[in-house]
Amino acid sequence: MQALRKWSILSVVLALALVSPALAQQFNWQQAKGTQLRVLLNKHPWQAAIEPHLKEFETLTGVTLVTEVYPEDQFRAKVLVELASGASSIDVFMSMPAQEGLKYMRAGWLQPVDEFLKNPAVTAPDYNWKDFLEKTREAMVVEGKLVGPPIQVENTSLMYRKDVFQKYNVKVPTTLDELEAAAKALNGKAMTDDGQPGFGIVARGKRAAATSQFAAYLHAMGSTWIGPNREPMFNNEDGVKALELYGRLLRTYGPPGSENNHWYEASSIFSQGKAAMYTDANSLFPVIEDAQKSKVVGKVGYALFPRGPKGQYGSTVAAWGLAMPKSSKNQKAAWLFMQWATAKEQVLAVQSEKGVLGARESVWKDPKGLTKVPADLRESLTVGSKVGTPLWNPPVVAVAECRDAIGAAIVTSIQGGDVKVAANKAAADVKRIMAETEKK
Amino acid sequence: MSSGTGWSRFTDRHPVPVFTLPSVVVVAVLMVFPVLYTLYMSVHSWFASSLTSPEFVGLANFRRAFLDDERFRNALWLTVYFTGLATLLQLVLGVALALLLNRPFRGKGVVRSIFLLPMVATPVAIALVWMMMYNPTLGVMNYLVGLVGLGPYNWVSNAAIVVPALAVVDTWEWTPLITLITLAGLATLPLEPYESAVIDGASAAQMFWRITLPLLRPTIIVALLFRAIDCLKTFDIIYVMTQGGPGFASETLNVYTFQVGLFYFHIGYASSLLVILFALVLGVSLALIKVRRGSW
Numbered sequence A: 001m002q003a004l005r006k007w008s009i010l011s012v013v014l015a016l017a018l019v020s021p022a023l024a025q026q027f028n029w030q031q032a033k034g035t036q037l038r039v040l041l042n043k044h045p046w047q048a049a050i051e052p053h054l055k056e057f058e059t060l061t062g063v064t065l066v067t068e069v070y071p072e073d074q075f076r077a078k079v080l081v082e083l084a085s086g087a088s089s090i091d092v093f094m095s096m097p098a099q100e101g102l103k104y105m106r107a108g109w110l111q112p113v114d115e116f117l118k119n120p121a122v123t124a125p126d127y128n129w130k131d132f133l134e135k136t137r138e139a140m141v142v143e144g145k146l147v148g149p150p151i152q153v154e155n156t157s158l159m160y161r162k163d164v165f166q167k168y169n170v171k172v173p174t175t176l177d178e179l180e181a182a183a184k185a186l187n188g189k190a191m192t193d194d195g196q197p198g199f200g201i202v203a204r205g206k207r208a209a210a211t212s213q214f215a216a217y218l219h220a221m222g223s224t225w226i227g228p229n230r231e232p233m234f235n236n237e238d239g240v241k242a243l244e245l246y247g248r249l250l251r252t253y254g255p256p257g258s259e260n261n262h263w264y265e266a267s268s269i270f271s272q273g274k275a276a277m278y279t280d281a282n283s284l285f286p287v288i289e290d291a292q293k294s295k296v297v298g299k300v301g302y303a304l305f306p307r308g309p310k311g312q313y314g315s316t317v318a319a320w321g322l323a324m325p326k327s328s329k330n331q332k333a334a335w336l337f338m339q340w341a342t343a344k345e346q347v348l349a350v351q352s353e354k355g356v357l358g359a360r361e362s363v364w365k366d367p368k369g370l371t372k373v374p375a376d377l378r379e380s381l382t383v384g385s386k387v388g389t390p391l392w393n394p395p396v397v398a399v400a401e402c403r404d405a406i407g408a409a410i411v412t413s414i415q416g417g418d419v420k421v422a423a424n425k426a427a428a429d430v431k432r433i434m435a436e437t438e439k440k
Numbered sequence B: 001m002s003s004g005t006g007w008s009r010f011t012d013r014h015p016v017p018v019f020t021l022p023s024v025v026v027v028a029v030l031m032v033f034p035v036l037y038t039l040y041m042s043v044h045s046w047f048a049s050s051l052t053s054p055e056f057v058g059l060a061n062f063r064r065a066f067l068d069d070e071r072f073r074n075a076l077w078l079t080v081y082f083t084g085l086a087t088l089l090q091l092v093l094g095v096a097l098a099l100l101l102n103r104p105f106r107g108k109g110v111v112r113s114i115f116l117l118p119m120v121a122t123p124v125a126i127a128l129v130w131m132m133m134y135n136p137t138l139g140v141m142n143y144l145v146g147l148v149g150l151g152p153y154n155w156v157s158n159a160a161i162v163v164p165a166l167a168v169v170d171t172w173e174w175t176p177l178i179t180l181i182t183l184a185g186l187a188t189l190p191l192e193p194y195e196s197a198v199i200d201g202a203s204a205a206q207m208f209w210r211i212t213l214p215l216l217r218p219t220i221i222v223a224l225l226f227r228a229i230d231c232l233k234t235f236d237i238i239y240v241m242t243q244g245g246p247g248f249a250s251e252t253l254n255v256y257t258f259q260v261g262l263f264y265f266h267i268g269y270a271s272s273l274l275v276i277l278f279a280l281v282l283g284v285s286l287a288l289i290k291v292r293r294g295s296w
Helices: A002-026 A045-061 A073-086 A098-108 A114-118 A134-137 A162-167 A176-186 A207-220 A236-254 A263-271 A282-288 A331-341 A343-353 A361-363 A373-385 A399-414 A420-436 B002-013 B015-042 B058-069 B068-102 B106-118 B123-134 B142-146 B162-187 B192-199 B204-232 B236-241 B255-261 B265-295
Strands: A036-042 A063-071 A091-094 A150-154 A156-161 A277-281 A301-304 A319-323
Touching: A036 A073, A036 A331, A045 A150, A045 A331, A045 A343, A045 A361, A063 A420, A073 A091, A073 A098, A073 B002, A091 A098, A091 A331, A098 A319, A098 B255, A114 B002, A134 A150, A134 A319, A134 A373, A150 A282, A156 A162, A156 A207, A156 A282, A156 A373, A156 B192, A162 A176, A176 A236, A176 A277, A207 A236, A207 A277, A207 B204, A236 A399, A236 A420, A263 A282, A277 A282, A277 B015, A282 A301, A282 A373, A282 B002, A301 A373, A319 A331, A361 A373, A373 B002, A399 B255, B002 B015, B058 B068, B058 B255, B058 B265, B068 B106, B068 B204, B068 B255, B068 B265, B106 B162, B123 B142, B123 B162, B123 B236, B162 B204, B162 B236, B192 B204, B192 B236, B236 B255, B255 B265
Parallel strands: A036 A063, A036 A091
Antiparallel strands: A091 A319, A150 A319, A156 A277, A156 A301
């Protein structure tokens, strides 16, 4: 019986292997030949990595690309203003659905791609949507509709000094309790090159910036931003516990002045060897492994974010993806571009050439996909992107405003203020902001 | 050809409107229109992502700011606090420096120029350097205050002292402006009152308080006016150093308005905040001008 099943699987695999090149050849990449696409890109490692390959797309499809690249703040403003004007000529743009997706979807600016993906006439048979890590696919869905494919993924994870943990014989934390115990045990211990003491832990503490990393603590503790009835939920008992833990860790075992630390300051402290642990996005690994600037190259482990008291996973799944506006007049060509840019070949290319963290499982299984990425990062990223949560931001329309309101509670917690009061105030603010910006 | 002569005849007859037209157009398009449009938007509610057009709400934005918006009241207070502290520090230090530099000594010109250097540096660069100096772990400020047995402080990360810490940066940069204006004032002071004071046996302190300071008053008020207006609308150093943090402890009106308008996209509400800031700046300016006229 077992043998029979093995044989039948093998024959299916063989059949697919024989058939799929034939199908791939049948797929008509030239079906939008002669179209011109306007593509707006954010200045980002993915953009830098894909740009040298864009010519290949033009040759394959006969579609001409006109790309524009802007730094992040200007990029977001540019896309927003163009879409709001109703007269946009954008065909494809980079987007983080958790940041702006709900706003854009409710405004009716996004063209969902579910129908394109299902349609064999416009989707190559070897595209294999299921190959994208489970939660990265979820991260691209807004109100049940698929915005587009993910191009880069990152998780809040635990970065730790392997050498320090070994030297002081401390177990790498897998739970929030162990995280606090490790921070306590290592705080003040010698850990820099010249034997100076360092901090137990470092993380962002700056108002809005901190919320996206605090999200991991919140979800591991068993709470979330907004409940099923669209009411703020982060101020429930577990949420307050998470806020208290975050504040206590940074106040007691973290660097002074954490309230003003963004990822830049936090990663500087960590890469100068002045902290034993750092919870932030694993996509920061190029900063930490930069031999020119970092003093901890090769000494850092990248672990899954610790689990909560009931075993909940906290790891967040943040994805940059491609999206197309409803107003685009070249949607078929836009879909061909989105598809090509996230086909296995291109994902493998950008990941192996520039260390861009891709969302395709097959690329993570390919040894070539690992050449620029620390080995244990693969483990934590592939697991984290299957079990984590795409809710690194509160799922609201006015994300920036709500992040500021919630960030204020994080700052209060770091400063040692009354967390419960601050959490309730933030919840009241978020409720008011939602009422103002989400009225139907 | 005929139109050319017609045009030149026209300019000959009406030189004033023709030659001022370009600047009038520039002012109208770049200054008058935005101010009027801001006033128009300030009585509307418009969240830039909704597809609806701006909705007229009367004075609701202003009512909300003064009655319901804690962040606004905090920002208003911080704006006044920062401005008061920074201008006071600059005034005292600036006048003192001017008196010092007004005495004859060798290399006076060079020393004067050096004192003016902070003013010509780029504010963002200054802010970044002070950011490093204020760093609690690696910065030089904690070392310096440690020498006299104080600290360590968290400086701009400590909600209680972030505003004074920022005022120090502004003071470092702009004290020279007060010095410069005061020096100009000192150069125009008449000698006679001093001569008669010396004959009457007045002390140096008496001469300073009774003669120099009253005579300098109009000059000092002009300097104060410049600095007060500038401090009320300070943005660069605060945004670069704290972005209004920690929490909202250094979020002045300008920084808050920037957030509301360009990050939250509440264009109507941001406009009404700008109108309030405009009124504040105008009010302070008028008050200072009145004080100056009263004493003239």
